[in-house]
Amino acid sequence: MAINYSEKIPNNVDLAHDRTLQRALEHWQPHFLQWWHEMGPTDFEKADVYLRTATSVDAKGWASYGAVKMPDYRWGIFLADAVENRQIGFGDHMGEPVWQQVPGEHRSTLRRLIVTQGDTEPASVEQQRLLGHSCPSLYDLRNLFQVNVEEGRHLWAMVYLLHAYFGRDGREEAEELLARHSGDSDKPRILTTFNEPISDWLSLYCFTYFTDRDGKYQLKSLAESAFDPLSRTCRFMLTEEAHHMFVGETGIGRVVKRTLEVMKELGTDDPARIRAHGAVDLPLLQKYINFWCSSSLDLFGSEISSNAAASFANGLKGRPDETQYQDHVLRDAKLELDTPEGVQQVPMLNAINEVMRESYLKDCETGLRRWNRAIERAGHDFRLTLPSSRFRRSIGSWVGLPVDPSGKLLPKDEYERRLYEWVPSPEDRAFVKSLMQKVVEPGKMAAWVAPPDRGINNLPVDYEYVHLA
Numbered sequence: 387m388a389i390n391y392s393e394k395i396p397n398n399v400d401l402a403h404d405r406t407l408q409r410a411l412e413h414w415q416p417h418f419l420q421w422w423h424e425m426g427p428t429d430f431e432k433a434d435v436y437l438r439t440a441t442s443v444d445a446k447g448w449a450s451y452g453a454v455k456m457p458d459y460r461w462g463i464f465l466a467d468a469v470e471n472r473q474i475g476f477g478d479h480m481g482e483p484v485w486q487q488v489p490g491e492h493r494s495t496l497r498r499l500i501v502t503q504g505d506t507e508p509a510s511v512e513q514q515r516l517l518g519h520s521c522p523s524l525y526d527l528r529n530l531f532q533v534n535v536e537e538g539r540h541l542w543a544m545v546y547l548l549h550a551y552f553g554r555d556g557r558e559e560a561e562e563l564l565a566r567h568s569g570d571s572d573k574p575r576i577l578t579t580f581n582e583p584i585s586d587w588l589s590l591y592c593f594t595y596f597t598d599r600d601g602k603y604q605l606k607s608l609a610e611s612a613f614d615p616l617s618r619t620c621r622f623m624l625t626e627e628a629h630h631m632f633v634g635e636t637g638i639g640r641v642v643k644r645t646l647e648v649m650k651e652l653g654t655d656d657p658a659r660i661r662a663h664g665a666v667d668l669p670l671l672q673k674y675i676n677f678w679c680s681s682s683l684d685l686f687g688s689e690i691s692s693n694a695a696a697s698f699a700n701g702l703k704g705r706p707d708e709t710q711y712q713d714h715v716l717r718d719a720k721l722e723l724d725t726p727e728g729v730q731q732v733p734m735l736n737a738i739n740e741v742m743r744e745s746y747l748k749d750c751e752t753g754l755r756r757w758n759r760a761i762e763r764a765g766h767d768f769r770l771t772l773p774s775s776r777f778r779r780s781i782g783s784w785v786g787l788p789v790d791p792s793g794k795l796l797p798k799d800e801y802e803r804r805l806y807e808w809v810p811s812p813e814d815r816a817f818v819k820s821l822m823q824k825v826v827e828p829g830k831m832a833a834w835v836a837p838p839d840r841g842i843n844n845l846p847v848d849y850e851y852v853h854l855a
């Protein structure tokens with residue numbers, strides 16, 4: 387169904403034919419705009435930003451591009467087209483028709499899944515709200531704002547489900563999604579990673595690479611859901627999410643490229659000299675990767691989880707790309723799990739979080755391979771790596787254990803003494819912060835990052851992607 391832009395809330399769910407729902411969402415809309423005004427990107431409300439907006443949900447032409455002031459962005463409700471005769475693809479109800487309404491017995495679990503996903507969307511906008519002031523280029527500034535408005539739209543996606551399918555409870559949850567704030571000591575966001583401040587662009591690139599990729603995996607598993615409206619919403623969100631990971635992958639790639647140029651120019655790999663030249667040395671980049679990758683791994687939850695088992699068995703949440711697996715019921719399947727007490731055989735059903743974490747880590751490797759090829763081509767031995775999934779766990783069987791990024795258990799005092807060899811120290815963060823000088827001349831880049839290979843939507847790199855008021 388085409389997207390209707392003539393209504394107050396753009397949508398492709400025929401909102402005009404459900405007056406009650408339409409009124410409820412039109413009541414929430416000004417609260418959302420007020421939240422954007424208070425918690426969205428600071429001081430850029432008057433800027434014209436070259437943004438893409440969804441025009442239809444099919445693969446061909448879903449986007450139009452044009453200069454928009456962010457508060458005027460047309461946030462709305464876009465679901466991927468329904469799959470005819472879709473059946474439940476996993477769990478105990480496999481093969482039965484999918485649900486168009488929420489079954490009473492799964493109401494609170496589904497609501498929790500939707501609220502937890504929904505909470506991350508505005509959280510990331512809040513985390514990134516000051517970054518515009520230190521952008522390395524107009525191109526990057528535009529990409530940040532594109533990510534921000536789309537996370538705002540992802541909030542709309544989840545709020546629509548809460549309003550349309552969860553009655554009064556759902557409406558209350560929708561208000562709460564605007565009341566919690568990232569890093570707020572009284573009302574923090576639900577998940578820890580979404581309360582970490584993102585105060586520099588190296589962190590933003592890592593966040594969009596690692597944390598938005600967690601988002602991709604969560605959305606993929608919810609896209610398998612037997613609750614069809616959730617599946618359709620998530621399928622369309624995934625097409626938007628791809629751009630966020632593009633920002634991360636190309637962002638880190640451009641940092642690597644620039645660093646290699648500086649290393650060549652100076653004829654050294656000495657971090658102190660590279661830093662003195664205003665670039666990010668590769669060991670420092672590795673620390674940022676260790677930090678954001680390990681933090682994002684926690685988002686998958688405990689290796690062993692009866693909640694995850696129940697959500698899978700009941701058809702609420704599948705595995706990412708469920709069709710790639712042979713066994714969709716997992717009644718007898720086992721997984722070998724690596725725990726501090728040794729390898730244990732556990733029911734696969736209880737280890738769904740771990741299955742997801744492993745496929746996520748495989749996906750994370752693709753960017754590393756690309757960056758390492760560039761390093762290798764430049765003739766250096768250094769290789770970027772992903773930290774072991776035992777490193778810096780705040781959840782699960784490795785929680786709080788003194789493990790180094792290679793996965794080796796260390797004496798606690800050695801771990802504590804050496805931690806800043808592996809994650810950014812306060813000095814490292816201060817150095818990165820010192821690099822963050824705002825560059826807003828079209829086509830110009832900050833000295834620590836190379837220009838992108840190409841611009842947005844076939845425009846040149848030096849196009850004025852943001853016209854500052």
Ligand SMILES: [Fe+2]
Pocket residue numbers: 507536537540601627
């Ligand atoms: Fe999102």
Ligand SMILES: [Fe+2]
Pocket residue numbers: 537598601627630
């Ligand atoms: Fe995202």
